[in-house]
Every structure is written in C-alpha cells, then in structure tokens.
Amino acid sequence: MSIQRFFWYLALCLCAFPVLYPTYPPMVDLPQHVAAIASIDGILRESYPYANLFEFNWITPYWLGYLLVWFAGVGVGFVWGAKIVVSAAILSFILACREVRKYVGAPDLMDWPLLFLSFGFAFEWGFLNFLVALPLGVFSLLQYLKFLDGKVRWQWIAVLFSCLFFAHVLVLGFFGIVCFLASLRRGYSLRQMQINLAPFLAVVPLVAVWVFLNFKPSAVGDGPWEMGVHRLYQLPSNIFSLPLSLGNVFLSFGFLSIPFMFNAKPVFRINKIGPFAFYLMFMLLFPNYLMGNYYTYNRFNVVGFLLYFMAFDYDNSKEFFDKAKNLLCLLVYFLSVFFLARDIAFVVGYEKEAVAFQKIIKAMKPGQRVLGLIDAPQSAFYSAPVYLHYQAWYQAEKNGVADFSFAYWPGLNLTYRRDHLPSVDDSFPWHPDAFDWERLGATQYRYFVLKGTSEFAVYVLGGHQNEVALIEVSGDWFLFENRQ
Numbered sequence: 001m002s003i004q005r006f007f008w009y010l011a012l013c014l015c016a017f018p019v020l021y022p023t024y025p026p027m028v029d030l031p032q033h034v035a036a037i038a039s040i041d042g043i044l045r046e047s048y049p050y051a052n053l054f055e056f057n058w059i060t061p062y063w064l065g066y067l068l069v070w071f072a073g074v075g076v077g078f079v080w081g082a083k084i085v086v087s088a089a090i091l092s093f094i095l096a097c098r099e100v101r102k103y104v105g106a107p108d109l110m111d112w113p114l115l116f117l118s119f120g121f122a123f124e125w126g127f128l129n130f131l132v133a134l135p136l137g138v139f140s141l142l143q144y145l146k147f148l149d150g151k152v153r154w155q156w157i158a159v160l161f162s163c164l165f166f167a168h169v170l171v172l173g174f175f176g177i178v179c180f181l182a183s184l185r186r187g188y189s190l191r192q193m194q195i196n197l198a199p200f201l202a203v204v205p206l207v208a209v210w211v212f213l214n215f216k217p218s219a220v221g222d223g224p225w226e227m228g229v230h231r232l233y234q235l236p237s238n239i240f241s242l243p244l245s246l247g248n249v250f251l252s253f254g255f256l257s258i259p260f261m262f263n264a265k266p267v268f269r270i271n272k273i274g275p276f277a278f279y280l281m282f283m284l285l286f287p288n289y290l291m292g293n294y295y296t297y298n299r300f301n302v303v304g305f306l307l308y309f310m311a312f313d314y315d316n317s318k319e320f321f322d323k324a325k326n327l328l329c330l331l332v333y334f335l336s337v338f339f340l341a342r343d344i345a346f347v348v349g350y351e352k353e354a355v356a357f358q359k360i361i362k363a364m365k366p367g368q369r370v371l372g373l374i375d376a377p378q379s380a381f382y383s384a385p386v387y388l389h390y391q392a393w394y395q396a397e398k399n400g401v402a403d404f405s406f407a408y409w410p411g412l413n414l415t416y417r418r419d420h421l422p423s424v425d426d427s428f429p430w431h432p433d434a435f436d437w438e439r440l441g442a443t444q445y446r447y448f449v450l451k452g453t454s455e456f457a458v459y460v461l462g463g464h465q466n467e468v469a470l471i472e473v474s475g476d477w478f479l480f481e482n483r484q
Contacts, residue, residue, distance in 0.1 A: 120241025
C-alpha cells in the first residue's frame, strides 16, 4: 500500500468522528427517528407505557434504516445504535463511490473530495433512512454497470433494487433513472433494451402499491417548491457540501477540473453524460416538496461528484507533466483534509455547546410525556437548526413520549392513532411562541423543555406560575415540571 493510500484510509476512519464523538450527533431529524425506534422496541416488548397512542405503518419504504438501528442498538442503546449505523453508512457511501470511480477508470485523486462531501445537507438535517439508502444506491449503480457489461446477472440487480425500496423510495427512483440513462447505448436493439429494464420489473409492484396507498393531491400541490436562480449559483458549492461563498465556488470548480488535468475527455453520449445531466436538471428543477416529503431535491447534492466523474472517458488519458501533477495532488490532499478537519472542529465545538442539555435530560424521570419549546434551534457551528427536535432524545432514552413528534404524520413507520392525535402539529416547532396552555392540552405533559432566553421562558409559561415549577436551568436550556 502506498503512503498516499494509507493516509486516505486514515482520513476515511476520521469520517466517523463527527458522528461517534458527540453525545447526540448534530443532525436535526435524527432524534425523532431514534425516538420512534425506541418506542417501536418498547411496544414490541410490551414495556412502553404509551403504546395505546400509536400504530404501525407497515407499507412504507423506510424500514431498512430503522431495522439496522434496532439491531445495532439492542446491546448498546438506540442512541449509540444510530451513531454506529450513520457512521457506517457514511463510510460505506465513500467506499462505494470509490469502487465506482475505480470501475470507470477515473484517477484515484478523485477519492479525496469524497472524504468531506458527506457532511452536507442530508447529514445536518439527519435524514437517517436517506443516509442509509445512499451507499446501497451507489452499490446498486455499480452492480448495474457490471450487469450492462455482462459481469453480473439481472436477478441480483432486481434483489438490490427491491432492498432499496425498503430503504428509501426517493433513492430508488433517483438511481433507477440514473441506471436507465446509463443503459442507453447506441446500437441497442429493442430486445436488448428489454433485458436492460428487466431488473426494475421486480420493484414496480412495490412502488405501485405504495403510491396507491400514500398519494394524495396535496402531497404534490402543498408546500414550497423553492424555484429560483439561487439554485444555479449555489450548485457548484453544494456538490461538495461547502457553504456558499465566492472562494468555495472557485474551489468547487477546481475539484471539478481534476479529470481535465489528467487529459480525460467528457463523453457526450446519453449513457455517459446522461446521469450527470439528469442530476443537474434534478437539482435545478425538481420540487422541494413532494409526496409529503420536504427537502426533496436538496439532499441529493451529495451524489453530484460521483455522477460527474462517470461522464468522462479515461481510456486514452495521459497524465500531464510530473511537476503540475504533484502540485495538483498536494493541493487536493490539503484541501480535502482541511475540509474534513473543519467538520471535525465543528463537531467538537458543537459538543461543548450541546453538553448543557445533558443536565436537563438527567433531571427528568423516565416514562413521562414531554413538550419541547425550542425557540433557539440554531447552533453556532451548523446552518441547519440542529436543536429543533432535541426533546425527542428524551423519548429515545427514557421510554417516554415527546412532542412535537414525527408520529403526527400518517406516512411514517410509527404514527399516532388518528383518534389520539395531539394538538401539537407540525407547524409548532417553528413557532413555539404560539404556545397556548388550553388549546394544546398542556396538562397532559409532565415536563416542558425550553431552549432560548429567560424572556422567552417568561413569555410562554410566565402566566402559568401556579401550574409549573422551574426545576433545572443549564445554559439556555430550561426544564419546567407540571405541578398538576
């Protein structure tokens, strides 16, 4: 093994640090998913005191991530189970992209930007099932490319895409289109096209049943599409999960120039350029909201670089003269390690910032009902509001229930029974100042977890001094207990 490859693997191991190091990873939706998994486990074990509030949704393509966390968390707890699964998913995604890079013959220098681009939009927002599905999607793409070259059988591809359905239907659809475009080679007969499409047939009935059960007009019409020119100028830095700035745009184009530096040629045939062209159209034109799913297009920025280096012909590429090559390699090594180190530094700072919450959660007794009032969801280190659902960590660890909960929505694995639906709807986390004691039925909650200023605490609960007592303060976290 070369020194360069040794250090790449060493940096790869460090990619697990931003997930494993903090007590609670800086991922917005992750506490909601872990809470659901812990509650599902409690219901199955008949040890969950709130089991009568919930029901399962079996026909949903989001079980793979939950099952993996459940298996991983049986011995170490579901928080650690989620950390293990997410870190494994990130490492697997990088390795799967590396295998695709090797298969298409791209230079190994392109492995280095893979180290930091995983810590972008989907990571910060904590899309557990999406992150778990990504490496499976990339691996399915790799196997499909081998299938097109006659190296694997179509039945194996059908199995992979069926598994992908139960991981994440958006990833299934995205990589299904990418694979279809990669199959469109000139001179193929109708018979050959039918053979190329055969692996997708097994998953069509699954998708049809799911769409039939879940589709409603509001899932397409309601919600922000977020169209605009901002998608165009944000795209270069988004591909590499970098904050938007003029410097990062130039750096992104620098990373995209790597194939040209090795004299590789872009191939303007649909099977080569088509997947990346589809990615560009998807990122520029696809809606933000679809089938009840927010941030639909944004999360896919992480696969742009993968599809980009598939669009080149490396067969006749020649490396340019050594001095320029060595300088380029050193620059790519440095920048990749720098951005990975930045992500590590961010999570270290975040953990110091978030440690105050641990005092709050320790002060709460298990098996209670909790309401989160998070007026300050932002972290100093991340653009996403990583504290938005932090109260759900209580449900994940202490066998209680916390609102707002994703169980409010009918399409997820664990949902509230429609006759037990709480008054705390999906708009409440964004507007906690709309708290109303009577309207929300606040007497059902044992604890109120607040994050914000003392003025905010007085504003939302100051009129209920006879009903609640302040029992813990830690940083900008406040814990109130219901006296009734």
